[in-house]
Amino acid sequence: MLAVLLLTAFTFITLDARGGTGSILDRVRETASTVLGPIERAAAAVVNPVSDFIDGVTSINSNADRIDALEADNDELRRQLLTAPLDQSRVDELDKLLRVSSLGGYKIVPSQVIAVAAENGYAQTVTVDSGTRDGVHRNQTVLSGDGLVGRVIAVGPGTATILLLTDPAFGVGARLAVSGETGFLQGKGRDPLGLELYNPQAVVETGNVVVTLGSPNGRPFVPGVPIGEVTDVIATPGGLSRLAEVEPYAQLTALDLVGIVIEPPRRDPRNALVAPTPTPTPTPTATASTSASPSPSPSPSP
Amino acid sequence: MTFSRVILSVLLILSAAVVQVTVVNRLPLPGAGPDLVLLVVIGLAVVVGPMAGASIGFGAGLLVDLMPPTATEVGRWALVFCLIGYLAGQIQVDAKRSVLIVLGAVAGLAALAALLFAGLGLLFGDPRISGDLVVSTMVSSVLYDLLLAPFVIPGVMALTRRTAINPTLA
Numbered sequence: 001m002l003a004v005l006l007l008t009a010f011t012f013i014t015l016d017a018r019g020g021t022g023s024i025l026d027r028v029r030e031t032a033s034t035v036l037g038p039i040e041r042a043a044a045a046v047v048n049p050v051s052d053f054i055d056g057v058t059s060i061n062s063n064a065d066r067i068d069a070l071e072a073d074n075d076e077l078r079r080q081l082l083t084a085p086l087d088q089s090r091v092d093e094l095d096k097l098l099r100v101s102s103l104g105g106y107k108i109v110p111s112q113v114i115a116v117a118a119e120n121g122y123a124q125t126v127t128v129d130s131g132t133r134d135g136v137h138r139n140q141t142v143l144s145g146d147g148l149v150g151r152v153i154a155v156g157p158g159t160a161t162i163l164l165l166t167d168p169a170f171g172v173g174a175r176l177a178v179s180g181e182t183g184f185l186q187g188k189g190r191d192p193l194g195l196e197l198y199n200p201q202a203v204v205e206t207g208n209v210v211v212t213l214g215s216p217n218g219r220p221f222v223p224g225v226p227i228g229e230v231t232d233v234i235a236t237p238g239g240l241s242r243l244a245e246v247e248p249y250a251q252l253t254a255l256d257l258v259g260i261v262i263e264p265p266r267r268d269p270r271n272a273l274v275a276p277t278p279t280p281t282p283t284p285t286a287t288a289s290t291s292a293s294p295s296p297s298p299s300p301s302p
Numbered sequence: 303m304t305f306s307r308v309i310l311s312v313l314l315i316l317s318a319a320v321v322q323v324t325v326v327n328r329l330p331l332p333g334a335g336p337d338l339v340l341l342v343v344i345g346l347a348v349v350v351g352p353m354a355g356a357s358i359g360f361g362a363g364l365l366v367d368l369m370p371p372t373a374t375e376v377g378r379w380a381l382v383f384c385l386i387g388y389l390a391g392q393i394q395v396d397a398k399r400s401v402l403i404v405l406g407a408v409a410g411l412a413a414l415a416a417l418l419f420a421g422l423g424l425l426f427g428d429p430r431i432s433g434d435l436v437v438s439t440m441v442s443s444v445l446y447d448l449l450l451a452p453f454v455i456p457g458v459m460a461l462t463r464r465t466a467i468n469p470t471l472a
Contacts, residue, residue, distance in 0.1 A: 115323035115371055119334035120416060120443050122423065122430040123373035127323070153373060161371040168429045169373070189430060253330065 093257040096145020100259070106222060107263030108143075109134045111160070113255045124167040124187070126255060131158045135262040139220035141212070144258050147226040147249030148172070148212060152260060160260065164252050165193065165227070172221055173213035174246075176230075177274045179203055182213055185227060185246060192231060197242040206230050209274050210246050218264020226274055306465045307354075311346055314458060315362045318342040319369055333442025336450040339366055340415055343383055344390040344408055344451075345458030352391030359387025375426060382418045386411050405451055412447040416440035 015024070097110055111128035130136050132155055142149040142162045150170060154161040163170050170187040174195060181204065183197035195210060208230040214223025226249055234243040318338040326335050343362050347355025363380030366372075393407050420436040 116327040117371045117373065118322060118327050118337065120337060120419070120439050121372075121374055121379075122420075122428065122435070122439070123371075125371035125373045127371040154370065156370070159370055161373070163373060167373070189432075189435065 090257065093145055097143075097257065097259045100143060100145060100225075105265035106259075106261045108259035108261050109136060110257060110259050111136075112257060114159070122189075123169070124164040124189075124252075125153070126162050126164065127159050128162060128258060128260070129159060130260060131156045131160050133157055134260075136160045136260050137262075141218070141220060141222045141225060141261040141264075142258050143225050143261065144250045144255065146251060147228060148221075149250045149252070149255065149258050151220045162258070162260075165248060165250075166190075166252055172227070173215070174210045174227060175213045176202075176204060177209040177211050177226075179208075181242075183241070185210065192245040192247050193228060195230065195244040195246045197244070200236075200239060200241055202242045204230055204233055204242055204244050206232065211274065218261070222261050222264045224265075304465065307350065307462065310461060310465050311358050311361075314342050314346065314461070315339060315358070315365060319362070319365050323369060323371070331446070334416075334439045334446070335443075336446035337412070337415070337443060338450070338454065340383070340386065340412060341408070341447060341451055341454040342458055343387050344404075344411060345455040346462055347387040347390035348394050348404060348407075348455075349459050349462040350391065351394055352388045355387035355391030356384050357387070359383035359385070359390075362387075374423070374428070378419060378422050378426075381422065382415050385418065386415055389414075401452075401456075404455060405448065408451045408455070409444050409448055412444045413440055416443050 094110060097108065100106070100108075109130050111130040111134075113126050114129050115127040117123050117125040128142075136152060136155050138152055138155055140152045142151060148165055150162045150164040150167070151172075152160050153163045164187070165172065165185075166187045166189065168187050168189050172185050173182065174185040175182050176197070179202065181197050181199050181202040183195055183202075186194045186196075188194050197204060206229075210227045210230065212221045212223055212225045212227060215221045228246040228248040230244045231247045232245040234245065236243050318341075322338045326338060329335060339362050343355075343359045346358050350358065360380050360383065363378075363383030364376070366379040366383070367374065367376040390407060390411060393403065416436070416439055420431050420439070423431040
């Protein structure tokens with residue numbers, strides 16, 4: 001039996017080898033391929049995913065690594081996207097601070113607010129990240145790009161505490177930018193600032209800009225920093241002074257970057273810092289000058 | 303009070319005070335926000351008892367008084383928290399573990415702390431304190447403290463209890 005089978009196989013080989021094209025075995029082969037081909041294809045369709053899966057299982061670690069790497073990339077890109085506006089606002093704030101310091105001829109230390117006092121302590125104070133190491137001392141003026149923020153009341157090597165101008169313990173000598181009338185401005189907690197003008201006949205209207213009067217040697221207050229605008233004038237018939245309410249320019253509830261004036265200007269910048277709304281085109285050479293050129297509206301010094 | 307409890311108290315109060323000024327106070331919450339240090343002091347004192355509670359409260363208050371940004375006299379919060387710690391320690395004697403009693407105590411003590419602090423301010427001539435401001439501050443701080451208490455006090459109590467069982471912990 002075995003011999004028969006072996007012989008048959010041998011015969012086939014011989015026939016195939018010697019037959020050339022068109023031999024009977026070729027035809028057998030063709031038939032076989034027409035039958036078996038579709039079966040193989042079907043089988044492949046079933047098997048390939050499985051083998052892919054097995055390949056996948058064996059390489060699952062490297063895939064996981066790749067997913068991790070992609071996720072990390074994704075997170076980083078998303079973070080950049082989210083923080084872009086934040087960075088931009090930081091740049092804008094710094095720009096405004098720089099503008100104020102160059103217009104007023106001040107030397108300022110930009111500082112970041114790092115801590116805020118609890119409201120149940122009633123005091124309105126914040127801590128910033130600059131201290132004696134940066135030249136900050138007690139009783140220096142603190143301003144933001146918008147206007148006066150407060151003054152330094154305590155200082156450590158790397159931190160300083162600022163009393164905000166809305167705190168009822170805060171007071172500052174003030175001057176109306178337009179008329180030059182002087183007075184005293186006090187924080188009132190949640191209410192607008194209270195301005196008391198020493199001249200009972202003083203003309204004061206809503207919208208008038210209030211700036212700091214300035215202290216000797218610029219401490220605690222440098223002159224000419226915008227504080228806010230008069231929002232209400234309180235009628236005090238027969239009173240010895242004029243009373244008005246002032247809304248501060250600085251955004252005290254969302255303080256982020258502030259500047260501490262470590263060197264006062266050599267001369268009063270007058271109204272150089274007041275927003276130049278009335279002048280149509282403020283040329284930088286006319287208003288901005290570190291040597292404090294004469295103010296656009298020279299107000300009589302009281 | 304064991305040494306490990308002292309360490310634990312210092313760590314908890316310090317982190318509460320730092321989180322308070324750098325995170326909680328910067329949130330734009332209407333009214334006065336929650337007082338984390340107060341909650342931690344209550345949580346510690348309820349476990350350790352009145353005398354230790356009073357000293358913990360004093361230390362915590364002193365830290366709050368000294369921590370920038372501060373503008374009030376040193377010792378005001380120390381006095382307030384010392385009393386709060388003592389009273390919270392008394393509660394431990396009455397009720398062992400009732401959540402409701404602790405929450406009630408938080409409400410009462412938060413209100414007391416606000417009143418006491420404002421009263422001391424009036425006594426020392428603080429220009430910032432006015433009647434309606436005190437009332438609104440008290441109401442809002444009681445509400446916020448109650449809201450946050452279930453997340454802070456059980457954890458603080460559990461940690462403090464564990465230090466008693468295993469003194470090497472913490």
